[in-house]
Amino acid sequence: MLTKTFGSAVQGVNAYTITIEVVVSQGTNFYVVGLPDNAIKESQQRIEAALKCRGYRMPRTKVVVNMAPADIRKEGSSYDLPIALGILHGSQQLNTERLSEYIIMGELALDGALRPIRGVLPIAIQARKEGFKGFILPKENAREAAIVNNLDIIAVESMQEAIDFFEGRLAIEPTVLDTRDIFQQEANQYAADFADVQGQENIKRALEIAAAGGHNVIMIGPPGAGKTMLAKRLPTILPPLNMLEALETTKIHSVAGKLGSNASLLGNRPFRAPHHTISDVALVGGGSNPQPGEISLAHNGVLFLDELPEFKRTVLEVMRQPLEERRVTISRAKVSIDFPANFMLIASMNPCPCGYYNHPEKECVCGPGVVQRYLNKVSGPLLDRIDLHVEVTPVTFDQMTETRKSETSHDIQQRVEKARTVQTKRFAEVPDIFSNAMMPPQMVKDICQINPAGRALLKTAMERLGLSARAYDRILKVARTIADLAGAQDIQIEHLAEAIQYRSLDREGWAG
Known part of the structure; x- marks a missing residue:
């Protein structure tokens, strides 16, 4: 008897x-068959134990399970339930005509219980697109689907x-969520806040500019200066996720199994914030x-690389293409897959x-040329793709003990949102x-025009500070963002002056 599940x-x-086609016949x-991996081949043992534990029998005849399309490799243990x-049904122990109406997924324990699976959200999206009535899955994954x-x-x-659901002995109400209500409740809820940071007003200003224009940032400073603390608070001032961004982000975390039950x-x-020992495959994806x-x-958030020079050079170099194209392409012999990476x-x-190089109090002990x-x-x-240095x-003792309240993330976020609305x-x-950070060179010329006084200032800065040619476009993009934050129609000379100071590593002789 031929049975089909999906x-x-x-x-x-x-x-x-x-x-999933199942034939139970003589033999x-x-x-x-159908290019299963080892986890699927081992399903026989899990299925047999689960059936026996629940009072059913494994047919002692020939059982052929074909997973179509047969030319695409299938992986994982989540096919246990549809195969079982x-x-x-093929051995006439299950009496139902509704198997074809549902996508069925789940890993079986030896006692017949179901364990959670990964990738549930994209599966549910595809099931709806193809007109299936429903999706049967482990309880831990229900809210995600x-x-x-x-x-x-x-x-x-x-x-x-x-089994009881298909045979009509058990009525199971579909899991229903008010997605928008849940999204509004959970949106923009962070444990950290810029109000916790004393001092560092210039760094807060730089991160506000970065958030407003989508600019990449590198922070250079001695140990204990607060670089990590400030970086962790950057997501709190970015504009809240919209529904489309939230779906995209959730899909990626679902596929990677990072959502949790x-x-x-x-x-x-x-x-x-990956550790600096990460491999290039772990950073960009693959396997x-x-x-x-x-x-x-x-994607749609922040990637923080602490102690940047300690990362392997090959790891840093593989980021260059994703930083430009906002996606990463993983190519294999039979398939090429795009992952978003904005x-x-x-x-x-x-x-x-x-x-301690350039430290105001402590002396650097590094030898000549070491810096x-x-x-x-x-x-x-890579530095060419980072707009703000x-x-x-x-922080001084007086700043740490200051009683004046610092500005909250919410206040900064409101200014960032206004600037993003303009963009x-x-x-x-x-x-x-x-965002301004995404502008190609030709668009920079059209949108980031400056008056003669600004052009003279930029020329003087590049000559006196020894700024490299690559700094030119970056300064104009950052100046455009500063003007957006100020609500200015055109880039003014003060906007350029502030943007110029964020190119520390482009100065000739900065490291002696």
């Missing part, structure tokens, strides 16, 4: 439907519950079954190996450009 496979951040042995239900409306999300805790729509911008890396997990890069570093060699670990092409100095109108008719 599962789903995730490739990149999208899913496609898998038809012996159990066969799984197909075997029960319920983000998708017009699809019955049937949450079950065991194989027995799924009973999670639903992500409401906060992600903040990822035999390509998975998103840290830069994709930071993130803000925030990096921090010590100015030298001992950490320059340390800075040279970060390549010019900010020098961080330690949204500016780039309304330009595809794939949403």
Whole structure:
């Protein structure tokens, strides 16, 4: 007897439907075909134990399970439940005609209980698109799948519950969420706040500019100056996620298995801070079954690289293309997968190996040329993609003990949102450009025009400070963002003057 059940496979951040055909006929042995991996081949043992535990029998005849399309590799243990239900129906132990109406996914424990799976959100989106009535899945994944409306999300805790549901002995109400209500409740809820930071007003100003224009930032300063503390608070001043961004971000975290049980729509911008021992594959994504890396997990949020020169050079160089194109392409022999990677890069570093070069009080003990060699670990092409270079100095005792309240993240965020609104109108008719940082060189010439006085100031600054040619466009972009924050129609000379000071590492002789 031929039985068909339906599962789903995730490739990149999208899913496609898998038809699981089961034939129970005369003969012996159990066969799984259709390019299954070892986890699927081992499902026979899990299914047999689960059936026996629940009072059912594994057919002692020939069982063939075909997973179509047969030319695409299937991976993972989440096909246990649809295969088990197909075997029960094929051996006439399950009496139902509704198997074809549902996508069914779940990993079986030996006692028939269901364990959670990953990639539920893209599977639910694809199931609705293809017209399935519902999605049967482990209870821990139900809230994530319920983000998708017009699809019955049937949450079950065991194989027995799924059997009882199909045979009509158990009525299971579909899991329903008010997605917008949950999103509004969880949106923009952060534990950290800029109100906790005493002093460092110039760094707060630089991060406000970065958030307003989507600019990448590098902070240079001695240990204990507050670089990490400030970076962790950057997401709190970025504009809140909109619904589309939240869905995109949640899909990526779902595929990577980072959502956790009973999670639903992500409401906060992600903040990822990988250790400097990370590999290039872990950063950009990859593997035999390509998975998103840290830069994709930071999509619509912040990627923080602490102690930037300590990262392997190959790791830093692979970021150059994603920083430009806002996506990363993972190519394999049979497939090429795109992961979104629209993130803000925030990096921090010590100015030298001992950490005290240019320190106002402590003396640097590094020898001649050591500082320059340390800075040279970060390549010019990578620095070329970082708009703001900010020098961080330690907070004084008087600043730490100051009783005056610092400005809250909410207050800063409101100014950032106003500046982003201006940019949204500016780039309304330009595809794939949403902020000043994304402007290509030709657009910079058209939008970031300066008057003769500003041109004279910029020329003088580049000559006297020894700024490199690559700093020119960066200064104009940052000046445009500063003007947007000020509500100015044109770039004024004071906007240029402030932008020029954020190019520390472009100055000739900065490191002696």
